[in-house]
Amino acid sequence: MKSLHPLTWWIWSLLIVGAVIATNSAWVAGFAIAVAAISVHQFAEDAPWAKSFWFSLRLGAIILVIRTVIGVLIGVPIPGTALFSIPILPLPSWIAGIRIGGVVTQERLLSSIHEGLIIIAVICLFGAAVSLTSPHKLLRVTPVVIYEFGVATVIATSALPQLVQSIGRIRRARTLRGDENPSWRSIAIPLLEDSLSRSLELAAAMDSRGYGVSRKRSRYRPIAWQQIDSIVLASGLFAFALALVAR
């Protein structure tokens, strides 16, 4: 299949994010994640950045767990069916209104998971857009005006794909050095460092090739808007409209 227009999946993702936020329903969020997963599985090319979605899914899961734990422990109590109770941590009187521990109600737990799922959906849809679009192609269609922000634009669009590639690179290095299960802590900083420096190198390369110098860009092979782009976009629009109506 010929690859789609680089903006198609981005606009589609934004529309679905809009739909998820508009309905504010955990079911819709879960459904959106599933649809994104199927799209990535079906349409992603065999490229290094295609793994971004699965990375964002994992990241989302971690965020959900942390959020739920903190949401249950700290905050204003919500009345309802009590599930279990944990001891209340005594706090000085000047931070009244905040409570750590206490009775955990079903409502409290559900609202934490509910909000978490919506956040995951947003992250995953962003990941799906990154997975389905070549970062290089995306840069080619961004308006030159945006390049006024220069390096920042390049980093913004290429950081996640670079991060995912760096994970692969570092994992390979550890395998070669006979250390198959490294701790996250030992690779987190080199990972960020590596992906950021590669994004910077990309920015330098684009700069020395004249990117952003001329206000107008010509096209060697025009990136055409095909029928399939319209279909994908229409499906996104339909979902968004449905969400607005159903609200």
Add this chain to the structure above:
Amino acid sequence: MIKFSNVSLIYPTSTKTILEDLSFSIVEGELVLVIGSTGTGKTSLLQLINGLVPHHTGGILAGDITVDGISTKLVRPGELAHLVGIVGQNPAQGFVTDTVEEELAFGMEALNLAPDLMRKRVEEILDLLALAHLRNRAISTLSGGEQQRVAIGSALVMHPKVLVLDEPTSALDPIAAEEVLSILHRLVHDLSLTVVIAEHRLERVIGFADRIIHISGDGNAKIDLPEIILKDANIAPPIVHLARALGLSDVGLNVRDVRRMTEKIREIGKEVDNVLPTLGAERILAKDLTIKYGSSVVLKSLSVTVRAGEIVALMGRNGAGKSSLLTALVGLQKPTSGTSHICGTASTYLKGKVRRETVGFIPQEPSDLLYGQSVVGECQQGDKDNKIAPGTTFALLQRIVPSIGPDTHPSDLSEGQRLALALAIVLSAQPQVLILDEPTRGLDYQSKALLVALLRNFSKELGRCVLIATHDVELVAELADRVIFLADGEIVADGPTLDILLSSPAFAPQVAKVMSPRRWLTVADVIAAMEA
């Protein structure tokens, strides 16, 4: 065309001056070669020409640089894009698109050239650099040499007046390197293109250079004719070392000149005997390896045996399947069919400590092995992994490169220092088998000599086996016992170094070309033959 007036450069985080009060000018249509040891600032000098230094890297610049009358201080690198084409040391990190054609067109699109003009120029470049059959390929699937040609093409396609190349031949096989250099030579002469090249493998480029800039590392630099610079420079190609060793009055820069000077020497002197090493048990044993990517077959039912105490070089043109063979041998990639065993264990099953003690692999990018935040941190990780006394790995590293700073970040090291670090980490586990992919990329002659001594010691004293994939014929001549020659995924020749290297002129080292038909490969061989 390029004018440096009293240029000094210093990076804020370092106390060392990179360049000090440098003034020279390069006229139109000149091919200038920049030489210097690793880490002396060749890359900085090149990036000053299009303004990447200091615009992208930071650093304090004094003095002024003008290119075709435009001061690089005043404009962004992008505004020089039509004037200066630059090809970095590592082209893979400089690609900004996904396919070959798009990459070639990118710069022209950015400058808003008309589509039909772009088409014409892209076709020209595809033909000129023999890339036409790769036009629709994804760049990430190309071999190192092909990527290098794409990078050169995407700079040339802009029709720049100045072309700046940082080690353009380091990833190329001897034949491809010759082709690229003769294209540059032609452009210099036909179109009066100005070319600035930094290169370590002088034997490849010296014949094309009009002048040489020699950076000595203490901030000083000399610019002069090749004959004068090479007369007493510590960096010199084998052919110059030969002239010095034989006490010739003149320094010849090409094979023809030196052949004329050494006619008598070729008549006297004894043949050197082909000393075959004493071989131990089989260490690497691969049988019927086949690797396919989609429909393309990279390795065709290939079998290799390497024994203990042996140093084997794997040679072949770009894209012949060398790197694929190595990754299959170390077990990073599962072959489509066939088996690969190292010391009796299937290589994909090697894990943890056993892997470290069985096989050490240094990939083409040594930095792929490194993920620590400082040199000393990497070394400590090596000590910890192998449960050896703290400091052992760092001591080993200091034996290879004494000047290395313990707190330096690995990405700030020069190419050669990075290789040394990776090598120290791998060697700290004392593996039975050491496999290196293109280890001399970015290494100067001095570091190369150190590498040769280290590997020879490792193999011969400890009875370990070493397998090297390389394009560097001079390294092979100095180091290898046996050469395996790959072409199109098959072994086409396998035999003692002397026989294989002398059988084709393209892959013969410089000394052998001078001394042909005598069977001497290196300066040491010639001296030994004279003394015998």
